[in-house]
Amino acid sequence: xxxxxxxYRGVRYGIPAGFSEGLVDLCKNGKFGFAxxxxxxxxxxxxxxAYCFAEGLAAVEKNxxxxxINKLNEAVIPFIY
Numbered sequence: 001x002x003x004x005x006x007x008y009r010g011v012r013y014g015i016p017a018g019f020s021e022g023l024v025d026l027c028k029n030g031k032f033g034f035a036x037x038x039x040x041x042x043x044x045x046x047x048x049x050a051y052c053f054a055e056g057l058a059a060v061e062k063n064x065x066x067x068x069i070n071k072l073n074e075a076v077i078p079f080i081y
Contacts, residue, residue: 020052023071032060043073 005022018024023034023042033051049061057068057076067079 018052020054021056021071023053023058025050025058034058042071043069065067 019037023036025034026041026045028045030048031045032047033041033045034050034053035041038081047060047062048064051059054069059066060069061062062079065079066081067075068077070076
């Protein structure tokens with residue numbers, strides 16, 4: 001299913017799931033990243049899919065494998081799944 005589109009802070013993104021732990025997952029040109037409440041991109045658009053943060057971690061997909069990142073964009077659980 002294709003995600004719907006909308007403008008967020010003047011840029012066209014896929015509709016976000018919503019803010020969680022101060023960050024929102026966004027999609028731009030088919031890649032996912034995260035922005036803070038001011039609209040600043042804090043995790044670049046480099047993931048194939050992403051879920052919102054929970055307990056300090058977000059599940060993200062990169063190159064067909066899933067792992068978990070923290071809010072500093074560090075892989076906490078490796079991309080092996």
